[in-house]
Amino acid sequence: MASEILTSITDRTKKAVESVAGEKDAKAADLARDTKDVHDPKNRITSDWGVRESNTDDWLKVASEEKTGPELLEDPFAREKIHRFDHERIPERVVHARGAGAFGTFRLLESAADVTSAGVLTDTSRETPLFLRFSTVLGSRGSADTVRDVRGFALKMYTKEGNWDIVGNNIPVFFIQDAMKFPDVIHAGKPEPHNEVPQAQTAHNNFWDFQFLHTEATHMFMWTQSDRAIPRSYRMMQGFGVNTYTLQNDKGERHFVKFIFTPELGVHSLVWDEALKLAGQDPDFHRKDLMEAIDNGAYPKWRFGIQVIPEHREDDFEFDILDATKVWPEEEVPIRYIGELELNRNVDEYFTQTEQIAYCTSHIVPGIGFSDDPLLQGRNFSYFDTQLSRLGVNWQELPINRPVCPVMNHNRDGAMRHTIMKGTVNYWPNRFSAVPPAKKEEGGYVDYPEKVAGIKARMRSKKFREHYNQAQLFYNSLSAPEKAHVAAALSFELDHCDDPVVYERMCERLLDIDIGLAREVAEKVGAENIPDMPKRQNHGKKAKGLSQMDYMPKEPTIATRRVAIIVGDGYDPVAYNGVKAALTAAQALPFTIGTKRSTIYAAGEDKSTGKGVKPDHHLEGMRSTMFDSVFIPGGAHVETLRKNGRALHWVREAFGHLKAIGATGEAVSFVKDACALPGVLFSSSGDVVESYGVVTASKVEPNSFKEAIKMAKGAKDFI
Ligand code: HDD
Numbered sequence: 132m133a134s135e136i137l138t139s140i141t142d143r144t145k146k147a148v149e150s151v152a153g154e155k156d157a158k159a160a161d162l163a164r165d166t167k168d169v170h171d172p173k174n175r176i177t178s179d180w181g182v183r184e185s186n187t188d189d190w191l192k193v194a195s196e197e198k199t200g201p202e203l204l205e206d207p208f209a210r211e212k213i214h215r216f217d218h219e220r221i222p223e224r225v226v227h228a229r230g231a232g233a234f235g236t237f238r239l240l241e242s243a244a245d246v247t248s249a250g251v252l253t254d255t256s257r258e259t260p261l262f263l264r265f266s267t268v269l270g271s272r273g274s275a276d277t278v279r280d281v282r283g284f285a286l287k288m289y290t291k292e293g294n295w296d297i298v299g300n301n302i303p304v305f306f307i308q309d310a311m312k313f314p315d316v317i318h319a320g321k322p323e324p325h326n327e328v329p330q331a332q333t334a335h336n337n338f339w340d341f342q343f344l345h346t347e348a349t350h351m352f353m354w355t356q357s358d359r360a361i362p363r364s365y366r367m368m369q370g371f372g373v374n375t376y377t378l379q380n381d382k383g384e385r386h387f388v389k390f391i392f393t394p395e396l397g398v399h400s401l402v403w404d405e406a407l408k409l410a411g412q413d414p415d416f417h418r419k420d421l422m423e424a425i426d427n428g429a430y431p432k433w434r435f436g437i438q439v440i441p442e443h444r445e446d447d448f449e450f451d452i453l454d455a456t457k458v459w460p461e462e463e464v465p466i467r468y469i470g471e472l473e474l475n476r477n478v479d480e481y482f483t484q485t486e487q488i489a490y491c492t493s494h495i496v497p498g499i500g501f502s503d504d505p506l507l508q509g510r511n512f513s514y515f516d517t518q519l520s521r522l523g524v525n526w527q528e529l530p531i532n533r534p535v536c537p538v539m540n541h542n543r544d545g546a547m548r549h550t551i552m553k554g555t556v557n558y559w560p561n562r563f564s565a566v567p568p569a570k571k572e573e574g575g576y577v578d579y580p581e582k583v584a585g586i587k588a589r590m591r592s593k594k595f596r597e598h599y600n601q602a603q604l605f606y607n608s609l610s611a612p613e614k615a616h617v618a619a620a621l622s623f624e625l626d627h628c629d630d631p632v633v634y635e636r637m638c639e640r641l642l643d644i645d646i647g648l649a650r651e652v653a654e655k656v657g658a659e660n661i662p663d664m665p666k667r668q669n670h671g672k673k674a675k676g677l678s679q680m681d682y683m684p685k686e687p688t689i690a691t692r693r694v695a696i697i698v699g700d701g702y703d704p705v706a707y708n709g710v711k712a713a714l715t716a717a718q719a720l721p722f723t724i725g726t727k728r729s730t731i732y733a734a735g736e737d738k739s740t741g742k743g744v745k746p747d748h749h750l751e752g753m754r755s756t757m758f759d760s761v762f763i764p765g766g767a768h769v770e771t772l773r774k775n776g777r778a779l780h781w782v783r784e785a786f787g788h789l790k791a792i793g794a795t796g797e798a799v800s801f802v803k804d805a806c807a808l809p810g811v812l813f814s815s816s817g818d819v820v821e822s823y824g825v826v827t828a829s830k831v832e833p834n835s836f837k838e839a840i841k842m843a844k845g846a847k848d849f850i
Pocket residue numbers: 224225226227230264265266282283284285298299300305309310311313372373374455488489490506509510513514517518
């Protein structure tokens with residue numbers, strides 16, 4: 132295992148070096164300047180001041196073979212080691228503390244020169260390097276990946292004209308309309324102040340108290356109760372810039388814009404029970420999934436789209452287009468997909484890359500601008516500010532944050548400054564005309580001359596006050612299983628609120644959305660006093676693109692899906708090898724799960740004659756939750772599996788989580804018994820029997836099993 136890890140790290144370093152040589156990826160080349168390889172055999176431990184150390188285990192002390200005396204303060208090596216350790220931690224992000232990231236490439240497939248002059252959105256010959264960090268919002272750095280939460284989708288594009296950051300989420304709207312409310316919504320969602328409970332959960336009184344008291348949050352909380360908040364993988368969720376930005380073209384015309392990323396693999400989620408269990412069984416599930424896919428060359432890809440509204444149409448919609456609690460329905464503002472984002476390189480080190488990356492919504496490039504979206508304007512202040520406390524004033528000099536284009540100005544000094552500026556002046560203008568501002572034709576950023584007139588007031592425009600239409604639109608647009616999941620999620624969350632004021636009022640709020648939903652949740656959570664009538668008629672409208680069912684991939688694929696093949700001594704090698712080969716050929720990831728991790732022998736093999744198979748894991752070491760699908764070949768091992776409670780649990784749990792299960796030969800009846808499948812539900816074609824994602828065949832039939840894995844999500848939707 133250690134050697135495999137070593138190879139993979141060395142490969143990654145090699146890849147980075149190769150791309151530096153070819154200068155294919157400007158950011159990889161830039162980072163290579165600061166990258167050292169711990170696996171170089173010439174390395175020796177030195178102190179931070181460069182002196183080679185001969186012993187890093189024993190503090191210099193007064194000691195002999197007979198007696199150990201006191202340690203000596205004079206030992207500079209020991210002192211440095213401890214000092215460095217004592218100061219290893221930096222403040223975690225105040226929100227989005229837990230995350231995982233990767234490097235990638237942005238390719239523009241169609242120029243958007245009609246609406247913007249930005250090089251990154253007009254030059255189709257470019258490949259722009261980028262870093263994308265995914266995150267959960269509420270949990271601490273050490274919390275679990277699969278909790279119910281919004282996911283961050285933060286992108287830094289290292290463009291030739293400077294860094295462009297899109298600091299987005301996997302949900303297109305936000306809880307609040309004005310940035311001044313941000314500390315409140317986050318305080319209410321984070322662990323409660325008196326006992327720091329619960330961790331990484333919205334299922335508590337304060338969160339739902341806030342939701343009730345802020346009607347503007349209604350649309351967003353419906354999204355957080357949907358399957359979007361429990362994604363199967365970072366690779367299988369959309370990304371949204373959420374806020375309204377602007378684009379400016381060469382003619383000086385301005386358009387409002389929203390940014391959207393849609394995954395090639397489709398949008399998929401876990402089921403809630405799976406998410407809950409995984410939070411304990413494998414808290415790193417999502418970050419491992421991302422690394423595993425990239426290491427296997429299955430690079431996650433997203434289509435990049437823009438929704439554009441010309442300036443003169445700003446007031447043509449029933450919602451305010453600057454309100455971040457509203458989507459721009461696709462029927463009214465179609466998405467124009469113009470680019471492609473691919474993640475293709477894992478980080479070399481977590482801290483210096485994923486932890487130290489720092490985003491700012493205010494970081495835009497010429498051709499892209501802000502709007503008067505009151506959430507965005509506050510964000511533009513907040514992000515730079517938070518980097519000061521997290522990383523210090525020179526945070527943009529850190530390798531992961533520095534642009535790939537020249538940075539030159541009269542900003543100076545501050546803690547940890549390390550660029551050395553040669554020259555006698557540090558101000559503008561100066562008698563040498565040293566480092567002047569850039570003219571427009573030299574690429575200088577030119578602000579749009581927006582006309583603004585008004586009175587100063589702490590208020591928002593009238594359209595911002597409508598809070599329910601799109602909450603209904605979202606709910607109406609969901610498929611029946613998605614709606615059922617929303618009801619179940621709300622029932623779970625409000626069950627965790629023990630203050631009746633909170634859960635009763637929240638059930639009343641649901642009357643503003645849908646009477647059926649309100650009744651169902653109220654009954655579950657014991658809100659018995661709410662009126663049995665809608666507070667607001669549901670307008671019945673739907674829009675496309677809100678249900679995640681609208682994002683099934685065009686070509687169903689099982690690439691990167693993790694399949695457990697369960698074996699014990701005496702398994703059928705033909706079925707095992709056939710299915711494993713078919714899965715590998717389809718870029719799925721088969722894992723052999725043995726009754727033990729010691730070598731397992733197939734039917735007809737024994738220790739003296741066969742070479743056996745060495746399982747990747749054993750049944751107790753893993754759980755079905757960590758896999759998308761389970762296959763059991765026939766053979767005498769089935770008798771052993773029948774007597775193994777954990778094996779039974781594997782199959783039952785996978786079935787309960789609506790996963791594709793395959794079985795051949797003797798394993799067929801085992802799977803049927805384990806799932807207690809009613810025979811009537813089976814449809815059968817020839818020898819192959821398929822029902823609810825369970826495929827059994829007396830002979831090996833890898834292809835139908837592959838189909839079942841592809842369809843597993845479909846099976847989920849009928850149960
Ligand atoms: Fe924020 C981090 C996304 C509103 C203040 N935010 C942060 C991250 C993401 C978002 C993905 C993690 C970035 C990373 O990976 O380092 N935030 C959003 C979205 C919002 C939003 C999509 C609504 C449209 N945020 C928002 C507001 C404020 C902040 C209104 C403050 C007024 N957000 C922050 C922050 C963080 C942050 C405190 C914490 C760490 C950081 O910035 O770098 O400044």
